Amino acid sequence: MNSKSNSATISNVAAHAGVSIATVSRVLNGTTPVQADKAERVKRAIAELNFVPRPAARTLASRKTNTIGLVFSEIRGAFFPHLLKGIEAQLHEAGYELLVYSTHSDRPIKRKPIGEHNTDGLLVFTTSLDKEEIARLYRINFPIVLMHETPPAGMDIPVITVENKDGAVMLVDHLITHGRRRIVFLRGPDGHEDSQWRERGYREALAAHDIPFDETLVSSGEFDQETAYQSLKKLIHNGVDFDAVFAGDDDAAIGVYRALKEANRLIPDDVAVVGFDDVDFAGYISPPLTTVRAPIEEVGREAVRQLLSLLNGEQAQSLVLKRTELVIRESCGCLNNS
Amino acid sequence: MNSKSNSATISNVAAHAGVSIATVSRVLNGTTPVQADKAERVKRAIAELNFVPRPAARTLASRKTNTIGLVFSEIRGAFFPHLLKGIEAQLHEAGYELLVYSTHSDRPIKRKPIGEHNTDGLLVFTTSLDKEEIARLYRINFPIVLMHETPPAGMDIPVITVENKDGAVMLVDHLITHGRRRIVFLRGPDGHEDSQWRERGYREALAAHDIPFDETLVSSGEFDQETAYQSLKKLIHNGVDFDAVFAGDDDAAIGVYRALKEANRLIPDDVAVVGFDDVDFAGYISPPLTTVRAPIEEVGREAVRQLLSLLNGEQAQSLVLKRTELVIRESCGCLNNS
DNA sequence: ATATACTTTGAAAACGCTTTCAGAAAGCGT
DNA sequence: ACGCTTTCTGAAAGCGTTTTCAAAGTATAT
Known part of the structure; x- marks a missing residue:
């Protein structure tokens, strides 16, 4: 049916540029310096072959999904769009993707379909995730930021909310x-x-x-x-x-x-x-x-900022209170x- | 930092159940019958080890992301939440994840960060994706459904809109x-x-x-x-x-x-x-x-339905017009x- | 019994990247 | 010229699944 399969891979690029795939990976990620002329050839090859690295392969190899998840329970008409807008904007500026999940009360799922394996971190709005799940994620040291909800006792999870x-x-x-x-x-x-x-x-x-x-x-x-x-x-x-x-x-x-x-x-x-x-x-x-x-839009942006800090291994603020007017x-x- | 790395993999499960990983995969996906007692052992092992298959590995191996993308350009206050709600609900019923992307005019990106490699299909609202990108996706036979916009001439892409x-x-x-x-x-x-x-x-x-x-x-x-x-x-x-x-x-x-x-x-x-x-x-x-x-919520649901048809290789309706009142x-x- | 056809199963080969490791090349001080 | 760093680079080993292939086991038909 669809022909994703036939598009270029890193080895095609490597062959086309006459270098190893390791080198291609390096110019792709800028992890290690690469000689100017080789880098140039690689870049040209990438452009000519229209190469785009598969996120799945990257994730598997690097153990980073490059996406964060937003969990919420209700799409309150007037409230939600602003929150989403702030989150979306701030997140994509940082080059992350956004996975969205709504936990409607009537959905009796055991395993949360969003978490450690498909995201690098979670943004949780109000009571959309139960205490146990939050505790579990906290225990395995998974980055979370809460919005409009304080964490269960004893857990140092950043919270963004308004005054x-x-x-x-x-x-x-x-x-x-x-x-x-x-x-x-x-x-x-x-x-x-x-x-x-x-x-x-x-x-x-x-x-x-x-x-x-x-x-x-x-x-x-x-x-x-x-x-x-x-x-x-x-x-x-x-x-x-x-x-x-x-x-x-x-x-x-x-x-x-x-x-x-x-x-x-x-x-x-x-x-x-x-x-x-x-x-x-x-x-x-x-x-x-x-x-x-x-x-509320600012709450979204701030939540993303704190989560990014966490992802970068920096210390996040445990509480950010946005002024009301x-x-x-x-x-x-x-x-x-x- | 975070310890996603240490959680169980399919080989752990296989070892624990005394079968091959292929068998585990089979009970996981129900692709091929497996002897009742072995299946039982595998299920128990999965439960005991708290095993969750890594989506990235699955995607890499099977070439399906199990997520679909939503592209839109503006979060119009009163309009958008309803659309999202419909999409979200219908999509998760079908077991897909939702990746959200907003193409603000002021974002000068070349390569769209959403498309063939991170989704199985795309839901596009109004003019959020330019004609060329739509044409490109159409050419490689990538499943798309348009909302509130007719496709470029000659392309048979399903459209959902209102009267x-x-x-x-x-x-x-x-x-x-x-x-x-x-x-x-x-x-x-x-x-x-x-x-x-x-x-x-x-x-x-x-x-x-x-x-x-x-x-x-x-x-x-x-x-x-x-x-x-x-x-x-x-x-x-x-x-x-x-x-x-x-x-x-x-x-x-x-x-x-x-x-x-x-x-x-x-x-x-x-x-x-x-x-x-x-x-x-x-x-x-x-x-x-x-x-x-x-x-509008129904537009979202219908768009998902049509996209799912496409994903299942079925024929989709080229135009669905929802009644206004x-x-x-x-x-x-x-x-x-x- | 014997040949024939299913069922189940495991070994092993992808899938497409990142990353480690060690070696080659190049720069430097003497 | 000769060692010793410092830069670059490629081979190869993963990452954790699905899927192909062939073998082994069972049942069915002769």
């Missing part, structure tokens, strides 16, 4: 400063670290203003529009009193908007709403959403009140 | 039916086939209602928010008379919204606006955008008028 807590503090503090006191918080998925940190920020901001934490104001948002919608609807139905909502993330904020509109509560006049992430649509919904910008738009109401 | 023209016709026809006559069209990027077909649909719909095509109503949108904003601003500034805008795609529609709001023209009362794609935010901007749903929301104004 979730700071972001949440800024948001909630902003709301309080502008007169809101009863602020609903919608939690993200269980075990999601981003959510845990955001809740911590929420609590700290309240405490800083001497507002007692009120469990009835906390509900489940799951970083998901529909869940947030249902949760808020229930709060309203139960007659819970609140004048603001920190939705957990921007997706959930959409659900909050819907519930509020249905209940004829005005945003921001009756209820201020804030999200998290500053996804693409945040500025275009109505009213434009006040949120926190998470530099408050983006004030209209849903918090401060543009009118203040 | 762009039909979608555009539905959209424009809908506008006309509801009384709009002077409809602006914002073109996508030069050479982008989606855009060309949408324009064709735009023209056909006009013709069907005996509305003459008016070049002054056509401008450049580039499927980009900012460009669309600028173009529309200029149209307004030039005093061009129009009562509707077909923005080319949803991203451009955002720019149109902005320009219109700035000019104090009401959507849909003064100007109806429609987009294309039905990206995630389309239902949440204000007013909610009337658009056409493009089943009109999604009527509020920006077209029909919910009030009709």
